[in-house]
Amino acid sequence: MSTFNITSSSPPMFILNGIPGLEAAHIWISIPFSMFYIVSLLGNFTVLFVVSKEQPLHKPMYLLLCMLALTDIGMSTCVVPKALCIFWFGYKGITMDGCLTQMFFLNTVAATQSAIIVTMAFDSYIAICDPLRYATILTNARITKLGLVGLIRAVLFILPVPLLLRRLPFCANRIIPHTYCEPIAVMKVSCGDTIVNRMYGLVIAFVIIGLDLTLIGLSYGLIIRAILRISSKRTHCKALNTCTAHICVMLMSYTPVLFSVLTHRFGHDIPAHVHILLANLYLLVPPMLNPIIYGVKTKEFRDKVVKYPSRI
Template identity: 75%
Template sequence: MASFNFTPFDSSTFILTGLPGLEAAHVWISIPFSMFYILGLLGNFTILFVIGKEQTLHKPMYLLLFMLGLTEISISTTVGPKALCIFCFNLKGITVGGCLAQMFFLHAGSMMHSAVLVTMAFDRYVAICNPLRYSTILTNARIAKLGLVGLIRAVLFILPMPLLLSRQPFCANRIIPHTYCDHMAIAKMSCGDITVNRMYGLVVAFVFIGSDLTLIALSYGLIIRAVLRISSKKAHQKALKTCTAHICVMLMSYPFFFFSTLTHRFGQGIAPYVHIILANLYCLIPPMLNPIIYGAKTKVLREKVGKYTCSV
């Protein structure tokens, strides 16, 4: 595939380099990258379509899957198209405004994704520990309100990041060694004092995501305590089986997130392309695998997807 360089450079433009040191392999890297992105879109749009179409799936658990799919489409689409333009066509330029917008939607989507995972943990807790009250505690309206709270939280706490960066003076060298505009990657382009930016990023990453993980751990602690009180081993397996998909999703999401956050600040000994590849996998692998995990683990959803797939 031919490589074209259509990147104009001016004072209002950043240059995204892609994978430093692996420029010669960009075209080959674009092949699995595009496959992950397309499969993620197909899987999540399928889940959204089936849940939206089937009235029987308009229940709290499936509404949470619907919200999870929306956040994953948002995250992967914020990163994927621009990265593919860099890999395939060498289109590396991005305006400062576009860069800040990409950063906002990426980090807001990640925070919203975390909020949905917390709500899903609470859903599992109620389903296992208070099954008789499940329908009264978790209604569709309450799930919608929790989703709205998560969205408002994401917007309010991520919005200061682009606002703070927009006030920074940027140096003449505006080359960002990345495939997308990460918060700290942009901050490092500044000639001014970025202490506030650095500290605010850490606060958001560890206070809010940390509190989400604490709530998830609390939910699972209560679930385990309730399960251990059940004498039947079959009941143990059935109760824990309902949590398997959610646990798998968390194990794919949070480690990538914290690795990406920490290596930008403390990972000077790590090769840049390793950090960038893992940061991109965080945006692409969970959106690709999560529909498969929930489709495999949720019998009703699997049957409904099969119904619409076979009818096409």
């Protein structure tokens, strides 16, 4: 195990220890990590390229899909390169500034993605419940403004997290049993009082995750009510098919987050390597699958993607 001699003159350093208990398997674990990351980058950059090149796809739905692709790229890129350095080269050291910077960008991108998923739910609601006014309610300019509001909200709520952590004193043993700087994992190596940090973490969980899930639930409650009022089974299927891709993305995004938050606070009997593997898969699997889901479920987008290989 790598160690650092912490002196008063040396910059504050942490040691990201990877996946505890599975150090011997780090090389093998790096194989799916790198494969998932490459597939994720290819898929999401394909989304960005195709939507930017195809004029018929310059619509609010595909603008939201591009925003989702950007957040997927950002989330996985915040974590995977450093994780692979740990797995391949044993480069476990990270400065406090580097740790807090990684934490800020990762959580800001994740909070922004949550806002985008809420906007997607609103998009589905308008498309099904008020289709005649869809083009006037959801314009590209309005979607862009909603994306900026989501980003600003994320920055304002996440910025205090690294600032509150920076004020804490840290013990000489600064080993973090994780592949990236997660706020709760960093708090655990502090020698100071972390009650303010923990309370603010709960505030973020309720305001961002809780509020966003409530808005999504409200949107789908109204969607279901509208669908039940439709007598045509064919229209039922068409309406449900409109929501399928978004529901899959939503489940993949929120289920691991809720599991991670709950296990950190209440799941003390769950092995550490299980929690950390799932925390990493949350940043790898959804970004890899989101472009595939929308490619399979959205015929207009799929047709545009398919025509590019045929030109080669």
